[in-house]
Amino acid sequence: MYQHNANSLATVFQQADYKLGGHGPRNMDILKQAFEAVDGETDADMYGQGKVIGDFERKMADYLGKPSAVFFPSGTMAQQIALRIWCDRKASKRVAYHPLSHLEIHEQRGLHELHDIEPVLLAEADRLIRLDDVTSMPEDVACLLLELPQREIGGQLPAFEELEAISAYCRARGIKLQLDGARLFEVLPYYQKTAAEICALFDSVYVSFYKGIGGIAGAILAGASDFTEESAVWKRRHGGDLISLYPYIVTADYYFDRRVGRMAHYWSGAEKVARLFNASRHVVTVPEVPVTNMFHVHIALPPEQVEEALVKVAQASGVGLSSYVKPRGDGSCFEISIGDRLDAIPEEKLKLALKQLDEALG
Amino acid sequence: MYQHNANSLATVFQQADYKLGGHGPRNMDILKQAFEAVDGETDADMYGQGKVIGDFERKMADYLGKPSAVFFPSGTMAQQIALRIWCDRKASKRVAYHPLSHLEIHEQRGLHELHDIEPVLLAEADRLIRLDDVTSMPEDVACLLLELPQREIGGQLPAFEELEAISAYCRARGIKLQLDGARLFEVLPYYQKTAAEICALFDSVYVSFYKGIGGIAGAILAGASDFTEESAVWKRRHGGDLISLYPYIVTADYYFDRRVGRMAHYWSGAEKVARLFNASRHVVTVPEVPVTNMFHVHIALPPEQVEEALVKVAQASGVGLSSYVKPRGDGSCFEISIGDRLDAIPEEKLKLALKQLDEALG
Known part of the structure; x- marks a missing residue:
């Protein structure tokens, strides 16, 4: 299997001001926030x-x-x-x-x-x-x-x-x-x-x-x-x-209440972002029009080249589009799942980033 | 199997000022305390x-x-x-x-x-x-x-x-x-x-x-x-x-550092408590002299009677000795695992409770 230079792209993605997919970093604040209002005397x-x-x-x-x-x-x-x-x-x-x-x-x-x-x-x-x-x-x-x-x-x-x-x-x-x-x-x-x-x-x-x-x-x-x-x-x-499973149950319940009503919003975000990807000559999203908050990005270029382009885009625009690239046949792919993070990216920054991607892919 | 009246003894135990076994209630403070000093930005x-x-x-x-x-x-x-x-x-x-x-x-x-x-x-x-x-x-x-x-x-x-x-x-x-x-x-x-x-x-x-x-x-x-x-x-x-398993890992590490050095202390507590139990005519602990922080209490009386005695003791002395009783042959038993809780029980209260147990068992 192709060994992509994960460190470099992953690091640049990590340092980018804005990140495209997901709700936020997978860190321990996810737990701490959910337990903030929990009474410590609640039985396990x-x-x-x-x-x-x-x-x-x-x-x-x-x-x-x-x-x-x-x-x-x-x-x-x-x-x-x-x-x-x-x-x-x-x-x-x-x-x-x-x-x-x-x-x-x-x-x-x-x-x-x-x-x-x-x-x-x-x-x-x-x-x-x-x-x-x-x-x-x-x-x-x-x-x-x-x-x-x-x-x-x-x-x-x-x-x-x-x-x-x-x-x-x-x-x-x-x-x-x-x-x-x-x-x-x-x-x-x-x-x-x-x-x-x-x-x-x-x-x-x-x-x-x-x-x-x-x-x-x-x-x-x-x-x-x-x-x-x-x-x-x-x-x-x-x-x-x-x-005891309560660390998972309390957090599941907390974020269920906060996010289950936002799925249409994430979906419309995915539609918008997929349109921007599809405007690039080398890119096709699957599905072309997303039916949920997620889609895959297929690029008919080798992973090394796509990775290099994503690094360039993240550094120039401040928007990390993906933290990784996987090989797919002769080309490349990565997955996008839209969550809370998209809302934080200014529209023009996102458009600029995808325009820069198109250019960087050559 | 014998159906002991769990609610009554469990409730009285719950309400007792002092409890014999364990470190404390199994509640969500166990998690909250361990995560208090954790930086929320720590990666999962x-x-x-x-x-x-x-x-x-x-x-x-x-x-x-x-x-x-x-x-x-x-x-x-x-x-x-x-x-x-x-x-x-x-x-x-x-x-x-x-x-x-x-x-x-x-x-x-x-x-x-x-x-x-x-x-x-x-x-x-x-x-x-x-x-x-x-x-x-x-x-x-x-x-x-x-x-x-x-x-x-x-x-x-x-x-x-x-x-x-x-x-x-x-x-x-x-x-x-x-x-x-x-x-x-x-x-x-x-x-x-x-x-x-x-x-x-x-x-x-x-x-x-x-x-x-x-x-x-x-x-x-x-x-x-x-x-x-x-x-x-x-x-x-x-x-x-x-x-992610960090909710369990962070707490395991936190309490490991705090308690792994206290096992000799828990053991000597168990020896002391077992001696007090064995002073009662109806009671035998297994082992008679504990080799760790735990032992079993065997009582040659039916569970109903032991449960009644434990309820009486908890109400009279304020010390919950056990939250449950299990049948064992014609008699009864329960398990004691000594932890942090023992330190909170005044010596005389504990002695009084076990004296009362002996009396209540008849």
């Missing part, structure tokens, strides 16, 4: 019990329109467990998901190594799963996992009608549907649906609190009560039933 | 990388006398992974441990369900594992796990010479030795050894930061570098490689 949760965890699980279950919810330290743990439960119920060891699912590329084959479950990979890596991929799945698939939006292809979304058709197909055949909702809050403005309306198409749902929400870590797994009760047993088995 | 750890996690792992590796250490969200996760690694290396699915090991009674058979590993249970439940239990183990055991002290029997310890003999036996036969050091810091005064001297007998070691140390949660797994590197891959598979 104890092994999944107590007011702080119970209230948040109830709140998220209601928000997602599911009977019950369990807080997990990570989505990796929550989703493997969801798939294991559905597999056990069907006495099958097969699930289906996208070739670039988190489970496939970021979890060191945990689903196989711990649960002996094998995936059927649906669709080509560079496109969404479609209804006809689903209808041609083997019949012994216990659960289909759909990620909304599909992060590794820039955060793309199927039409809601296609989701409905996939859901109906799976329901009719006893195939469970798990929602990888790592970025579920981010898709609500595009679909113009509530979270509960989307989750109604799924049997079980995972959401994350450190993407659009901007917490420290942590996840919720929601579904029917017998499902979540079973998931809590597996949480213990995985070593995720920590004596 | 990211997926196991960064100064906050790297420095603490180095510090603990050095303290334990091992080449390398990895921070885990829980000991449940760390120990299953340690056993899995040793099993994989021997191509065996058998390990050995005590019948009351945490793995056997508190983890919902995670080791079996996730790793397909079966334990050989050594020794009777009410005594320590001895050298002759070890020498009669099946030869295909990949790893023997020893817990120091053995918590579920009151925190008992073998003689150091017996540990040395067990270690030598296992080394000679290619059986790995894993230390369940959930309370390792607490045993150092008794053995008059450094942690490194004890850990030198073991191939891999787990320590916890919310028992004697009094942090929020979290664990360290230490050993040779190839072992800890492999453990980090399994941490990812288990869903324990959270984007």
Whole structure:
């Protein structure tokens, strides 16, 4: 794999007056700010019990329109467990998901190594799963996992009608549907649906609190009560039933309240920024018109050259557009996720930066 | 199982002016206090990388006398992974441990369900594992796990010479030795050894930061570098490689520095309190003379009666001796772990409380 000169670009990005993606630096102020108003005498949760965890699980279950919810330290743990439960119920060891699912590329084959479950990979890596991929799945698939939006292809979304058709197909055949909702809050403005309306198409749902929400870590797994009760047993088995999870719960709750209503704003920011990127000759964003707060930037030039250009732009304009560049075929790419930081960049500075990028790419 | 009237005793304990066990209430002040002096601009750890996690792992590796250490969200996760690694290396699915090991009674058979590993249970439940239990183990055991002290029997310890003999036996036969050091810091005064001297007998070691140390949660797994590197891959598979673990690391480090040197003090407190308990006709502590900061209180009376007595004592003396009672055969028991709280109880109050307990038990 191409070894980009991370230090140099990362450092220049770090020092830039303005940064394009995210809510802000991932530092310990995220915790300190959330705990500032917390009464120190508030009881910790104890092994999944107590007011702080119970209230948040109830709140998220209601928000997602599911009977019950369990807080997990990570989505990796929550989703493997969801798939294991559905597999056990069907006495099958097969699930289906996208070739670039988190489970496939970021979890060191945990689903196989711990649960002996094998995936059927649906669709080509560079496109969404479609209804006809689903209808041609083997019949012994216990659960289909759909990620909304599909992060590794820039955060793309199927039409809601296609989701409905996939859901109906799976329901009719006893195939469970798990929602990888790592970025579920981010898709609500595009679909113009509530979270509960989307989750109604799924049997079980995972959401994350450190993407659009901007917490420290942590996840919720929601579904029917017998499902979540079973998931809590597996949480213990995985070593995720920590004596106390409140550092993640308190911050998740704090930033959920502050940011869940801002997703349309982040989305419109992403649309604006994508337009500016697409004005450059060498650049294409995927999707061309974002459907959430995120998109990928594809540049038909080698990473060294793109990195050099980004360094130049950050130094000249004071705007860090990306802290890294990844190779992609013969070209390059990086991901942009719009959050609070965009609001701080003066419009002209941003336009100037993207104009300078176009020039620097030659 | 006997359903004790938890609310009543728990409530009275909660309201008592003085409480016998532990460092203090498990509330969010534990976090707030540790983070008070932390600079909010300190970078979070990211997926196991960064100064906050790297420095603490180095510090603990050095303290334990091992080449390398990895921070885990829980000991449940760390120990299953340690056993899995040793099993994989021997191509065996058998390990050995005590019948009351945490793995056997508190983890919902995670080791079996996730790793397909079966334990050989050594020794009777009410005594320590001895050298002759070890020498009669099946030869295909990949790893023997020893817990120091053995918590579920009151925190008992073998003689150091017996540990040395067990270690030598296992080394000679290619059986790995894993230390369940959930309370390792607490045993150092008794053995008059450094942690490194004890850990030198073991191939891999787990320590916890919310028992004697009094942090929020979290664990360290230490050993040779190839072992800890492999453990980090399994941490990812288990869903324990959270984007950020600093809430647990910062608190673990903070309370480690404040309490690791106080273990002899807690131990002498436990000796004193156990003597007072043993002065009562109905009471026996296990061990009779504590070897760490903990012991169990066995009372040859039914739980209802003991609970009633504890309520009476707490109300009359202002000292909560225990917040709960568990059935044990025909009698009752509860656990005492001495921490900072003991220092706050005036000597005469404590003596009075235990005199009142003796009377209340009839």
